[in-house]
Each structure stands twice: as C-alpha cells, then as structure tokens.
Amino acid sequence: MINFSMVDVKNITSTVARSNFAEADLENLADLIIETGGIVKPLVVKMTGVENYTVVDGHFEYYAAVRAREKNSRKGEMVNAFVVSSKVEDLVLKQVAVTESLVSTAQPSKTRDEKANKESSRIANLELRLEKQLNELKSEFSQERQRIDTKLKQIENQIPKQISPLDVFNNLSLSDLALRLRNAGFSEQQAVKVAESVEKERNKKKFEALSDVVERIKIKHGKKQIKGITSDRMVILLDTWSRTLSV
Numbered sequence: 001m002i003n004f005s006m007v008d009v010k011n012i013t014s015t016v017a018r019s020n021f022a023e024a025d026l027e028n029l030a031d032l033i034i035e036t037g038g039i040v041k042p043l044v045v046k047m048t049g050v051e052n053y054t055v056v057d058g059h060f061e062y063y064a065a066v067r068a069r070e071k072n073s074r075k076g077e078m079v080n081a082f083v084v085s086s087k088v089e090d091l092v093l094k095q096v097a098v099t100e101s102l103v104s105t106a107q108p109s110k111t112r113d114e115k116a117n118k119e120s121s122r123i124a125n126l127e128l129r130l131e132k133q134l135n136e137l138k139s140e141f142s143q144e145r146q147r148i149d150t151k152l153k154q155i156e157n158q159i160p161k162q163i164s165p166l167d168v169f170n171n172l173s174l175s176d177l178a179l180r181l182r183n184a185g186f187s188e189q190q191a192v193k194v195a196e197s198v199e200k201e202r203n204k205k206k207f208e209a210l211s212d213v214v215e216r217i218k219i220k221h222g223k224k225q226i227k228g229i230t231s232d233r234m235v236i237l238l239d240t241w242s243r244t245l246s247v
Contacts, residue, residue, distance in 0.1 A: 002088065004042070006078045009062075009069045011051050012043070016059040018066075029064035034075045039065060043081035044096065046089055053081070056089060057096045165238055169213050170206050174199050184240040193219040194228040210234055 018026075033039055043065075044057035055062045058081075068076030084092050163171070168180060174195045181191035194217060201207070201216045217228035229237070 002085075002092070003083045005081060005083050007043075007045065007053055007081045007083070008051070008077060009065050009079050010077075012045060012053045012055060012062060012079070012081075013048075014055040014059050014062050016055070018063050021060050021063055026060070026064045026067050029061070030067035030071060030076070033065060033068040034072050037075060038080050043079060044084060044092055045081045046084050046086060053083065056084060056092060165210060165241055166207060166213075168241065169198050169210075170202055180241065181237075184237045190219070190228075197228050210238075 029039075039061050041058060041061055043055055043062055045053040046056050048054050062079075065076060065079040070076070082092075168177065172180065177198060178188075178191040178195040181194055182188055186194065197217050197219055198213070207213050207216070214227065214229055214231055214234055218225045219228040220226075
C-alpha cells in the first residue's frame, strides 16, 4: 500500500550519509523548500516504528528538508511523503528505477548537445591558442629578419667597394689618394706631391679621362716641373688597383 502523508522531518532517518551530497546544493534546495512551503518531489519512506520512518527514495530531498528545518523550524517542520508498506517496498524501488531510467534516456539530445558545445568550445579555445602562437612566431620571424637585414647592411658597409680609376682622381680625398698611390709603389713624398697636384687640378676642372690625368699632373723635381704620373706609371696603377677592393 502507498499513502500520501505529511510527515514530521525529525521522525525520518536515512541510510545514506549526508556527506554524499554537496552542502551548497542542499542549502539551495532548503531555501526553496522554505520559500514554497514544501518539496516538489515527495519523499518515499517506509515506517520503521510508531511515527518513525526511513527514506526509501529521495535521500537528497530529505537532507534538504532537514536543512530547511534547521533554518526555519516552523516552515520546515513537515514534509510531504509517500509512505509505503514493507510488502511493496521492492516494487516501489523498481518503479523508481524505471522512472529514473526513462528520465535519463529522455534527455540524450541535451546531453549530446552539451558534449557538442563543450567540444566546440574546446576546439575554439585550441584555435585561439594556435592563432596566438602563430602570431607570436610571425612577430619573432619579422624581428629576426629585421635583425639579419640590419646585420647584412653593416657587413655590406664594411666591405670595400670598387670605384673606377677616373673616380679615384676626381673624388677621393687627398689622404686616401696618397694612400692608394703609396700602395701602388709611389714613395711617401711622391704620393703626397702627386695627390696635392691632383687636388689642385681637379678643383679647376674635373679630369675627363686618364690621359687627361697624365697630361695635367705635374710635380716639382728640383727646379723643374715633371709629370707626376707617366703613361707607364698609369698602367702600373691600373693593374694594382684592379687587384684591390680598397677605396
């Protein structure tokens, strides 16, 4: 037999430990029980003595009702319950099992949707992390490329560049020209005299050809003016300069 009754919470016990349930969940349901004046899902209990009962189904609701009574003894004093006899206890438990099974199988799509949403969220987070890592790699690559370009320019600037022999006479400074002449076999005194003569002549007019250099460059030799660079010496200069990259 099954009877629906209002049972005093203090007369009910449970064979399931309260620690099996989260206190926060019990607290939440207890507040709702106080506000509504009862539980939506009645307990299923069996009588174990005069006015004494033990929970057959609804252990969570029972402990929530206990907590409601602790918080408000007047509103949480009684709880609605189905009182079953020992004869039908097993049948009631089977009915509860069938009901819970149907409830769990009635919501597969929701469970699949939740799993799908979690998977989509996980994939989205993974994509964001990968995109972040890719952007960081791009930034590092750009910085490294800029660093290499800067280093190459520095190295390039350190590499001596070839210039044409005519540019040597028209554009090099006096000291650089004198150094080139010494490297090509001129004595230090000759190199300085020729360089000074070159600077003096090009200030008047730029040299138009190497033959112009030979013709116009004169240096003092004693009281005489002689060619600073002969044709044969010019050939030696050209041969020497063609084998060096120094400016």
